[in-house]
Amino acid sequence: MRGTMRVIRPDGSISTRHFYDQHVSLDDLKQAVGGYIEIVPHFHVLEFGGQIDRCIVLCNEEGKLHDMPINAVATALWRHSVPAELVGNDVLVGPVAILTGDGSFLSNV
Numbered sequence: 001m002r003g004t005m006r007v008i009r010p011d012g013s014i015s016t017r018h019f020y021d022q023h024v025s026l027d028d029l030k031q032a033v034g035g036y037i038e039i040v041p042h043f044h045v046l047e048f049g050g051q052i053d054r055c056i057v058l059c060n061e062e063g064k065l066h067d068m069p070i071n072a073v074a075t076a077l078w079r080h081s082v083p084a085e086l087v088g089n090d091v092l093v094g095p096v097a098i099l100t101g102d103g104s105f106l107s108n109v
Contacts, residue, residue, distance in 0.1 A: 001108070003101025007032045008077075010069040010094060023108035024099065029058055032097040034068070036061040042082045046098060053100040056109050060094040068094030 003019045005028070029037045038061035046055040057078070060068060074096035079087050099109055 001102060001104040003099060003105030005032065006098045006100075008071060008074045008096045008098065010071045012073050014073075019101070019105065023105065029097060029109075033058055033060040033063075033095050035063070035066075037097075040078060040092065040096070042086045043078050045081055046077065046100060047081055048077065054106060056099045056106055058097045058099070059092050063092075063094035066094075071096050074098075 001019070001021055001023065003024070005017045005019070005024055007015045007017075009015075026037075037058045040057040040059055043057040044054060046053045046057075057074075059071075059074075060066070071092045071094060074092045077098075078092060099106065
């Protein structure tokens, strides 16, 4: 089981954490997005740097209610990876966690 969690913050900074033979805990995910987690709809494939990976993308479930700032980088990736009619005018806010890895890693998220 191998995987990576990239956290994109609203200021555009990105942190990366690698997981080897372990899964990501709920606490890890909640800490990454700053609260309760929600899966970003339709965002199952990440195209980044010429590479295409299966992914699971998470955001803060209450981010918009708490007026978290728009995450322009994560929103751009979402719009690039998902058909426009599925995204519409929606935006992602707050920190966004993108998990990629092998099937065993992703099935344990």
